[in-house]
Amino acid sequence: MRIEDIALEAGVSTATVSRVLNNPDLVKPQTRERVLEVVRRHEYTPNSLARGLMTKKSKTVGVLIISITNAYYMEITEAMQRRFRDAGLMMLLAATDDRPELERAYIREFAARRADGIIVIDASEENFSDGFFAREATRRPLVLIHSNAAITASPLDQVYVDQRLGMRRVMDYLVGLGHREVALLRGERGFSYDVKEAARAKWLSERGLPERPELVFRIADGNTEDAIPLAEEAVGAAIREGRLPSALFACNDLMARGAVNAATKAGLRIPEDLSIIGHDDTILAVSGRIQLSSVDLKMRSVGAAAAELLLSALHDEGSRPPRTVRIEPELVIRDSAAPPSPHTAPPHATPSHATNLHA
Amino acid sequence: MRIEDIALEAGVSTATVSRVLNNPDLVKPQTRERVLEVVRRHEYTPNSLARGLMTKKSKTVGVLIISITNAYYMEITEAMQRRFRDAGLMMLLAATDDRPELERAYIREFAARRADGIIVIDASEENFSDGFFAREATRRPLVLIHSNAAITASPLDQVYVDQRLGMRRVMDYLVGLGHREVALLRGERGFSYDVKEAARAKWLSERGLPERPELVFRIADGNTEDAIPLAEEAVGAAIREGRLPSALFACNDLMARGAVNAATKAGLRIPEDLSIIGHDDTILAVSGRIQLSSVDLKMRSVGAAAAELLLSALHDEGSRPPRTVRIEPELVIRDSAAPPSPHTAPPHATPSHATNLHA
DNA sequence: GTCCTTAATGTAAGCGCTTACATTTTGAGT
C-alpha cells in the first residue's frame, strides 16, 4: 500500500492524502473523512523512509551506552525512552563494550541513518579529546552524559553527573559521624573509580588531612558479579590484618555488598563496628538484612535531563547555545553507618594501626 | 554530501560510485581506488533512508520489551544486540510498560519504519490471541520470546522458555532432599507467576500429592524493589504463625531475598531450618552472605536463539517454515537448600501444622 | 585490421513520500 493507492481509492491526489496525514486542517472535513476511511480500512502506514528522505527528519535518536546489562545505564535509558515516546521519537540503541572504535562506528551509523540526535553515555576520553564529538555536534544535536569535570566547560550539550559532590557528601557524613579515616574500595581500572578516588583525595587535602594510599583497596574487577566475592576477599583480608579503619566507602553497591559479607563473616557488626557506604543506590543496597546507605546518582533525572536537552536542541535547530546540566547525587542514608564506637578499638586494631590513626 | 557530489569529484557516474560501495568487484580497481579516495576524504556515508527506499531493507530490527529496567529482559537484549552487530543490523528498542495498546502501536511503528524484523518479548496474551501477531508475521519476520506453553504449537518463530521444566526441577530437587511440602511465594498478578504455580500444581497432582492452597503466598507487587520488604513481611508472618513448611520456592530472587531476610531475622538458619530456592538467577542470588540456589532462565541463550531465528528468517525470505526453539532452564545449586533436619521440628511448628504434614 | 565476447561504465527510471506552486472551488460582499 502506497500513498498513491490510497489517493486513487479515495478519488483525490497524493498531495491531499499527504495533507490529511500531516496537516489535517488544510483539507476539507468531508474529504478528510473520506481519505481517513480508506487509510483505516487498509491499515495504511506511510513509509517513514520515504518520508524521512523528504523531510530530512527520521524521528529517531541514537543512544550509545557501554553495556546493556548495567542497571545504571538502563535506568537512564528508560527515563529517556519515556520522554522520547511522548515526543514521537524512537530510540536506536547500541552498546560499545567500551571500545572507542565501536563508539565511532556507531555514531557514523547513526549519522548514516539520519538520526535526528545522538546521546552518548560515558563516552571514551579518546573520542572526546580529538574533537570527534565537537565535530559531530556541528552536524546534528548531540548530548553527552558523563562525570568528567574536565569536559564541563566545552561548548557541548551535556549532562554532568557531579560524582565529586557525591563523594564530598559521603566524606562529610562519615567524618561528621566521628570517623577519623575512610577507606576506599574500588575496581582496578575505570574512569568512575578515578573520579571518586581523586575527589576523596581532594577532600582530604583541602582539610590538610593525610592521604593514606594503604587505605585505598583495589580489586581486579569492580563491575561484574565477580566484584562481590572479590570485594569480600579483599575486605576480609584487610579486617584480619587490621588494615581497615572504622569506615569504608565502596565505589559501587556490588563491592559494598561484598564488604558487608566479609564483615559479617568476620563477626563484625554493621554499623557498630564498621560503617559502610555504597554507591549507585541499586537494588543491592536494599536487598540484604542490613540496608546500605548509598549514593544515588539520580539516573532518572539524568535521563530526563538528557532527553529534554536533546528535544530542545531539536526544536531550536541551530542558533541555540549549548547547555550543560549538572545533576547532584544524593546520599541516601540507611542503616550501614554510625559513629565509631568510642569504647571499642577499631576492628582488630593492631598497635601499628592505632598509631596510624594519629598520623 | 550526496552520491552525486562524490561522482562529480571522482569523474564517474553515480552508478559507479554506488557500485564501489555495494559491489566493489564490478568496478575496475583503478577507478575504484579513485572513488574510494574521494569517499574517504569527505567521510561520505550514504543516506540509508534513500538506500532503504530502493532496496526495501532497512537493516533494522525492532525489539519490544515490557520494561527497560529489568535485568531479565536486558540480558536477552544484550545477547541479541551482540549478534545483530555482527550481522550489521541496528536495534530499535521500545518498552510497552505491559500495555497491549502500546505494544500494537510500536509494532505499527516498526512496520512504518520498515524494520526488517521484529522481536517481542513476553507479548500480551491479548494481541496474540486475536491473531494480531499471526497477521504481522505474514508481513515480515517476527519472533516471539515467551513462556506460554499454549502458544508453542502456533506456526510462528518463537523461543519458548520452558519454565514448567524449571519448576519441575525445583520440585524434584527439594522433594529429593526430603522435604514433604514446598511453599510458593509469588506476586499477585503476572503470567510468569501463574505458569509457576500451575506447574507446581501439576507436579503435585501427577504424584497424587495434595495441593494445599494455604502454602501459596502472594504479595501485592512481586516485580519491583518493593517485593523485597513485602516478601520479608509475608514470610515473617508465616514463620511466626507456623504456616511455613521446611522449603520455600520464591518466584524470583527479589522475593527469595526477602524470604531469606525474614528467616534470618526470625533466628532461623538457612538451609538447616529452612530451604529457599529463588528464580532468575540474578545478581541478587549471589549478593548476600548465603548464596541462593536459583533457576537460571538462560537469558543469553534465549537472546542468541531469537536473534539467530530472525536472521535465518531474514535470509530465507519467504518459504521457510516457522520454528520454535525450546530453552531449558537450569537449577543452579548453591547453599540455600538442604535436607530438612530430622531432629528439628519444622520452623515454629504448631500441632496443626504437624498434622498437615501428613495430610 | 575486423569481429565478437566480456568487462566497465553510463543513462535514466524509479523507490514512496512531501511541498512549492498552479489551478480550481467556494462563498462573502456588492
Place this chain on the structure above:
DNA sequence: ACTCAAAATGTAAGCGCTTACATTAAGGAC
C-alpha cells in the same frame, strides 16, 4: 449575477539512492 480573496485541491519536482538496460572500452581469435 458578478468580483475576488480565501480555501481546497492538484501537478510535478524532487529527496538520495539503486539497478535494469544501454552504451562504450578492452582484448582475443582469426
